[in-house]
Amino acid sequence: MFPFRIPIRDWISDGVDYLVSEYAVVFDGFSEMVYFLVNNLKDGMMALHPVILIIIIAAITWYMAGWRVAVFAALGLLLSENIGLWQAFVETLALVLTAELLVMVVGLPLGVLASRRDGFNAFIRPILDLMQTMPAFVYLIPAVMFFGLGLVPGVVATFVFALPPLIRLTNLGIRQVPKELVEAADAFGATSNQKLFKVQIPVATPTIMAGVNQSIMLGLSMVVIAAMIGAGGLGADVLRGIQRLQVGQGFEAGLVVVIMAIILDRITAGFGRQQNPNE
Amino acid sequence: MSDVITVKNLFKIFGDKPERAIESLKKGKTKDQILEEDKLVVGVQNINFSVREGETFVLMGLSGSGKSTLQRLVNRLHEPTSGEIIIKGTDIVKLNEKELRDFRRNNFCGMVFQNFAILPHRTVLGNVEFGLELQGVDKEQRQEKARKIIQQVGLKGNEDSYPSQLSGGMQQRVGLARGLAVDADILLMDEAFSALDPLIRREMQDELIELQSKMKKTILFVTHDLDEAFRIGDRIAIMKDGLIVQIGSAEEIISSPADDYVRAFVEDMDRAAVLSAGTIMQPAKEIAFTGDGPRTILRKMRKHGLSGILMTDSKRDLKGYLLANELADYIQKHQKKENLTLDKSLVHEASKVDEEMALSDVINVYHESDFGPIAVVDANNRLKGVIVRGAIIAALSEGYEIDTDNVSDSEATGNEDEKQSGDKASGDKAE
Structure with a gap:
């Protein structure tokens, strides 16, 4: 139909090549930072006796979500230890928490910005759509080119997939703050920062926490894909099980992912509730 | 008594290039014609009134009459299209953003809203001190002030409750207290009691009248309820289609309505309760x-x-x-x-x-x-x-x-x- 072909593939390939060759220092620096975070988190948790860490996690769960979930958490974690997946559990937890930390550092300000600037919101929406729907393997390869095999591209892939819900829900949460609350602050002569930090963010917190919760859940769904490029952890065990047709081994690792997901979900959901004592 | 708020030739048109509508209005077109022909919404038009110090001035009208718009113009939550809003000698239309903010802090007790608009994540005390907190008053001082006001509005003992634990009437007391806690003298109330059930509404009206007799704030009160307007208002402005149709005391309006619209309005009034000897x-x-x-x-x-x-x-x-x-x-x-x-x-x-x-x-x-x-x-x-x-x-x-x-x-x-x-x-x- 067309006498020519739009060379998207060349643009992307050239762009990636250009970034890899010219900005290697930046990517290396980022790698260092991610390694630093993940390794410290992991080493810190591994330094504790499993029972102590289990007690700590159960205590946090108890505080945020009640004793039933805490009992479940303790039993689930003991099970992980029992079936020999404790180290994998800690590795994955470290990876997910690091990715989530980055998501929050980047996502919250962008979400706030999107809520205040319609132009920025319109600009970022298609990008978020792209991040959520572009098949992960497509950006996994450039991620490996930028950061090499291993943990870092795993964190990056998780980050890319987990970022959009936080931005979206932060944006939504702030936009949904009742108009009168903002007017009330304005009528008192509030500055824009006072409005943001004393009214909009606190009132939007339950929605923002739902965004944190969703991004953690999405992050966990990436652990297997991340393991394909050497991120290790539970994903690696699932992957090994699949590759060797060891259904039982794969199931065990998958089960531990589910246990982790439930614990993290209840903790973050609990935080959304705590902020809003009305419910 | 001196005038605290004076509004002169005020217009507010919503939409692009609102000046067009002002031209059309001068040519005598109606609000509906302008909406149809110019695709512009006339908020308020040609408004002139003043509010005296210590007065409770009521803006009364049905929905769409422009009363809430007018109130939000008075503290410039809405930007006027043209006209002057002179508050204590300052034309606030001319203030820049920072000056306006400072002006609001020093002169307005915030607003009281129909749906209360109090912060759900803060306690009663936290809500009442909110205005003072924004002004940068230090914690001890503002909490002391807040506690005093909380007592005055009859909420003593509820300082540490969250809004969701309070009834509607009590929540509105919080809203009122939040405004009164600030050392300013203009209080804006937007349908403040309309969401309350009739008995509580009556009680709150009485309470406002009583508080007002002590505090002598200048109150600009918006309502669609004529009984309420006549009960609490020293003077009432009746609005229709963005215009003020009549300004006067309850008795003046009842005894000599300016036109058929006002007459139809006051017909249902309990005249015996409003007219005086x-x-x-x-x-x-x-x-x-x-x-x-x-x-x-x-x-x-x-x-x-x-x-x-x-x-x-x-x-x-x-x-x-x-x-x-x-x-x-x-x-x-x-x-x-x-x-x-x-x-x-x-x-x-x-x-x-x-x-x-x-x-x-x-x-x-x-x-x-x-x-x-x-x-x-x-x-x-x-x-x-x-x-x-x-x-x-x-x-x-x-x-x-x-x-x-x-x-x-x-x-x-x-x-x-x-x-x-x-x-x-x-x-x-x-x-």
């Missing part, structure tokens, strides 16, 4: 003075065909009520006496009401007085006028415009005479 009274046609002799008084009464007359001293201090038949008998008895003076037994106590008294209460007094004329006095017992049956009926009859001159000159006079001679006749029979 002072509005429906008429000047006494003749009064007896304490220095007058019986014969002089009787002559005065005969001249006007009165069967009874009110007596005052020379300073118009009300002294009593005299009846023509008794006076005539007395004169008969003492025919031969040259310098006849008035006997004390002839002076009856006059039925009297304060000029501020509501018509509904006047009616009770009227019953107790055996339907005789009622003297209207001011706070110092000075005679201001009289109320007769005709005036009461006229005031109560729906849609009837009370024109005091008319009432006193024709109808009421007729009624009075008729009634009094009737009284006399029945009195004679009883004797």
Whole structure:
């Protein structure tokens, strides 16, 4: 139909090549930072006796979500230890928490910005759509080119997939703050920062926490894909099980992912509730 | 009293290039025509009014009349399209963003909203201190102030409750307290009591009136409820299609509506609750003075065909009520006496009401007085006028415009005479 072909593939390939060759220092620096975070988190948790860490996690769960979930958490974690997946559990937890930390550092300000600037919101929406729907393997390869095999591209892939819900829900949460609350602050002569930090963010917190919760859940769904490029952890065990047709081994690792997901979900959901004592 | 808020030639048009609409308005197009032809929404048009210091000024209108828009223009939550908003001598339309913010902090007690708009994540105390916190008042000081106000609005003991634990009425007290806590004197209230159920609403209105008598804030109150407007407003502006149709006190609006729209509005009002003795009274046609002799008084009464007359001293201090038949008998008895003076037994106590008294209460007094004329006095017992049956009926009859001159000159006079001679006749029979 067309006498020519739009060379998207060349643009992307050239762009990636250009970034890899010219900005290697930046990517290396980022790698260092991610390694630093993940390794410290992991080493810190591994330094504790499993029972102590289990007690700590159960205590946090108890505080945020009640004793039933805490009992479940303790039993689930003991099970992980029992079936020999404790180290994998800690590795994955470290990876997910690091990715989530980055998501929050980047996502919250962008979400706030999107809520205040319609132009920025319109600009970022298609990008978020792209991040959520572009098949992960497509950006996994450039991620490996930028950061090499291993943990870092795993964190990056998780980050890319987990970022959009936080931005979206932060944006939504702030936009949904009742108009009168903002007017009330304005009528008192509030500055824009006072409005943001004393009214909009606190009132939007339950929605923002739902965004944190969703991004953690999405992050966990990436652990297997991340393991394909050497991120290790539970994903690696699932992957090994699949590759060797060891259904039982794969199931065990998958089960531990589910246990982790439930614990993290209840903790973050609990935080959304705590902020809003009305419910 | 000086004017705190003065609004001059204010327009607010929503949409692109709003100037077009102002041109159209000047050409006499209506709000609906402008919406259709220019695709612009007229918020308010050609608004002029001022609010006096310490006054409760009510903006009254149906939804879409522009009352809330007008209120939000007064603290510039909405940007005016053209016109001036002068608050304590400053035209706030000309302020830049920072100046406006400072101006709001120093002059406005924030706003009180229909749906309360209090912060759900803060306790009662946290909400009440909010305005002070924004001003940068330090914690100890602002909490002390907040606690004081919380007590004043009757929420003591609830300082640490969250809004969701409070009833609607209590939540609105928090909203009110938040405004009152700030050291400023203009309070904006937007349908503040409309979401409350009727009994609580009434209670809150009373409370506001009471608080206001102590605090003397300048209140701009928006409502769609005419009863509420008349209850709490010192003056009321009735709005329609973004215009102010009439400004006046409750009595002025009821007794002389500016047009059919206002008339239709006030028709359903409980007129007895709004009209006061002072509005429906008429000047006494003749009064007896304490220095007058019986014969002089009787002559005065005969001249006007009165069967009874009110007596005052020379300073118009009300002294009593005299009846023509008794006076005539007395004169008969003492025919031969040259310098006849008035006997004390002839002076009856006059039925009297304060000029501020509501018509509904006047009616009770009227019953107790055996339907005789009622003297209207001011706070110092000075005679201001009289109320007769005709005036009461006229005031109560729906849609009837009370024109005091008319009432006193024709109808009421007729009624009075008729009634009094009737009284006399029945009195004679009883004797």
